[in-house]
Amino acid sequence: MSIASVKYSSNAVAPEPEFPSAQLSIRNVTKVFPGKRDLFSKLSRRTTRDFVAIEDISLDIEPNTFVSIIGPSGCGKSTLLNMVAGLSDVTQGDILLNGLPIQGPGPDRGMVFQNYALMPWMTVEENIRFAVETVYPKLSPKQLTRNIKEQIQLVGLEGAEKKHPHELSGGMRQRVGIARALAIDPQILLMDEPFGALDALTRGFLQSEVERIWEQQRKTVIMITHSIEEALLLSDRIVMMTRGPAARVDEILEVPFPRPRDRETIDQHPAYHDLKAEMEHHLFRETRAVEESRIRR
Amino acid sequence: MTLTEPKPALEKTKAGSSATSPPWLNENTKALGLFIISLVLFLAFWEIGANLKLFAKGMPTASKTLQELWWWSTHPFFDNGPNDLGIGWNLLISLRRVAIGYFLASIIAVPLGIMIGISPIAYKAFNPYVQLLKPVSPLAWLPLGLYIFRDSEQTGIFIILISSIWPTLINTAFGVANVNPEYLDVSKTLGASRLRTIFKVIIPAALPNIVSGLRISMGISWLVIVAAEMLLGTGLGYFIWNEWNNLYIPNILVAIFIIGLVGLILDNIFGALEKFVAFGRKA
Numbered sequence: 408m409s410i411a412s413v414k415y416s417s418n419a420v421a422p423e424p425e426f427p428s429a430q431l432s433i434r435n436v437t438k439v440f441p442g443k444r445d446l447f448s449k450l451s452r453r454t455t456r457d458f459v460a461i462e463d464i465s466l467d468i469e470p471n472t473f474v475s476i477i478g479p480s481g482c483g484k485s486t487l488l489n490m491v492a493g494l495s496d497v498t499q500g501d502i503l504l505n506g507l508p509i510q511g512p513g514p515d516r517g518m519v520f521q522n523y524a525l526m527p528w529m530t531v532e533e534n535i536r537f538a539v540e541t542v543y544p545k546l547s548p549k550q551l552t553r554n555i556k557e558q559i560q561l562v563g564l565e566g567a568e569k570k571h572p573h574e575l576s577g578g579m580r581q582r583v584g585i586a587r588a589l590a591i592d593p594q595i596l597l598m599d600e601p602f603g604a605l606d607a608l609t610r611g612f613l614q615s616e617v618e619r620i621w622e623q624q625r626k627t628v629i630m631i632t633h634s635i636e637e638a639l640l641l642s643d644r645i646v647m648m649t650r651g652p653a654a655r656v657d658e659i660l661e662v663p664f665p666r667p668r669d670r671e672t673i674d675q676h677p678a679y680h681d682l683k684a685e686m687e688h689h690l691f692r693e694t695r696a697v698e699e700s701r702i703r704r
Numbered sequence: 705m706t707l708t709e710p711k712p713a714l715e716k717t718k719a720g721s722s723a724t725s726p727p728w729l730n731e732n733t734k735a736l737g738l739f740i741i742s743l744v745l746f747l748a749f750w751e752i753g754a755n756l757k758l759f760a761k762g763m764p765t766a767s768k769t770l771q772e773l774w775w776w777s778t779h780p781f782f783d784n785g786p787n788d789l790g791i792g793w794n795l796l797i798s799l800r801r802v803a804i805g806y807f808l809a810s811i812i813a814v815p816l817g818i819m820i821g822i823s824p825i826a827y828k829a830f831n832p833y834v835q836l837l838k839p840v841s842p843l844a845w846l847p848l849g850l851y852i853f854r855d856s857e858q859t860g861i862f863i864i865l866i867s868s869i870w871p872t873l874i875n876t877a878f879g880v881a882n883v884n885p886e887y888l889d890v891s892k893t894l895g896a897s898r899l900r901t902i903f904k905v906i907i908p909a910a911l912p913n914i915v916s917g918l919r920i921s922m923g924i925s926w927l928v929i930v931a932a933e934m935l936l937g938t939g940l941g942y943f944i945w946n947e948w949n950n951l952y953i954p955n956i957l958v959a960i961f962i963i964g965l966v967g968l969i970l971d972n973i974f975g976a977l978e979k980f981v982a983f984g985r986k987a
Binding site for chain 1: 981
């Protein structure tokens with residue numbers, strides 16, 4: 408199986424009667440972290456209650472859309488993403504990918520981690536090679552090398568192939584993280600606060616890079632973020648979540664700006680400031696409520 | 705002469721501390737200067753004290769000890785029977801015992817540590833054995849070894865094995881059990897098989913811990929062999945025991961110096977290995 412053939416067919420959606428346009432369908436998903444109530448915990452008086460992180464969330468994501476999830480800290484955004492990735496179990500409800508329920512983690516969903524999660528003992532090239540070899544073990548060495556080279560070019564890391572992660576800046580490390588996730592040609596790219604650990608300047612630069620790469624591939628992306636500007640620059644839709652526990656989807660905003668987008672001119676769009684004000688209002692309200700509930704506790 | 709030599713260096717340091725100090729006066733040079741001064745003072749104190757009979761009766765002078773050190777280092781390999789063997793031969797005998805015992809311990813401890821570390825149940829189940837056996841003094845095993853093997857050579861190796869197995873085992877299991885969960889998440893999202901995850905992710909991720917364990921184990925082996933050999937008949941430990949029977953203190957001091965030096969070299973080799981596998985991680 409060649410990567411090229413996968414690349415252009417992977418976004419095709421399997422026929423799905425109920426939600427014909429949805430590639431990923433999150434249906435009435437609830438996540439409960441069970442508390443400790445076993446005998447030992449009871450004896451030591453350290454029982455904890457069940458924690459409902461997410462309650463009854465439904466969300467449909469069409470192919471080739473960039474969706475951001477934004478919400479106050481601790482609202483279960485990462486939990487939701489981990490459930491989509493298959494790293495965390497769903498307590499109730501279903502997550503369907505192309506109409507089929509997901510069964511644990513798999514290479515049809517590529518993950519970009521906040522702290523890069525690069526293997527420190529592997530070079531840039533080896534990190535990407537590990538991913539591709541794992542997912543496509545039958546690839547010929549020539550195709551493998553070509554694919555790795557393409558990914559390195561895509562994220563602009565030529566010349567750093569033989570470097571180890573500790574020799575790279577945070578921004579470059581996350582480029583490797585993105586290249587590794589894209590190298591396996593996933594149907595959906597999941598990004599968990601991908602720029603959260605970067606300084607403001609590098610973050611802006613990498614956002615532009617992701618915008619550029621997205622224009623080239625138009626893969627379905629779900630990104631968790633804390634940044635309003637970041638969500639507005641990159642997304643087609645922004646999902647705003649309420650505060651936890653029992654977080655829900657509060658509102659979904661459509662972002663109408665034409666593409667390709669430029670971070671310098673995007674705020675000239677007439678809808679930009681209204682959208683931004685609405686998101687700020689929502690996030691401030693939720694964050695204030697979170698802070699107040701912490702003080703009262 | 706050597707006493708007065710480093711003095712100007714110290715004066716220069718005081719003067720140069722405000723301005724940018726010249727490159728030959730960096731921290732390392734200063735440390736070397738202090739090292740040389742303290743060594744010279746120590747040897748002088750020893751030489752004068754021994755000549756004035758300030759220490760125990762029969763304590764050799766520094767010059768006599770250094771003469772012996774020179775003689776033993778320039779005549780390392782001679783063989784006039786087991787009680788008159790060059791120190792080079794004794795060193796090689798000790799190193800050989802350590803190498804065999806340590807190698808056997810490592811090829812048991814590393815795979816076992818990996819297996820224990822991978823399974824939280826095994827980790828809890830085997831922890832009591834390790835915790836119970838780890839603090840036992842190596843010499844406590846000596847009678848048991850002699851009884852089982854009825855052979856001093858094998859007993860020596862057995863003692864090395866049994867005492868150097870624990871640090872490697874514990875560190876390996878700890879390293880494997882505490883692999884950064886993000887690496888495992890990466891492996892899971894790629895759909896990597898269990899075996900591929902173990903060999904490509906878990907073991908390389910735990911390698912710094914494994915090498916630190918091996919380093920500690922090597923240090924312990926070298927500590928233990930000298931003690932064990934006093935009762936075994938050859939090697940550096942026996943050399944010391946033999947010189948004690950001859951009541952010739954300079955040679956004991958020579959042997960102590962050589963044991964320390966070899967231990968230092970072994971430790972540095974493993975220190976370099978630790979750096980080699982760290983890749984920017986703190987070992």
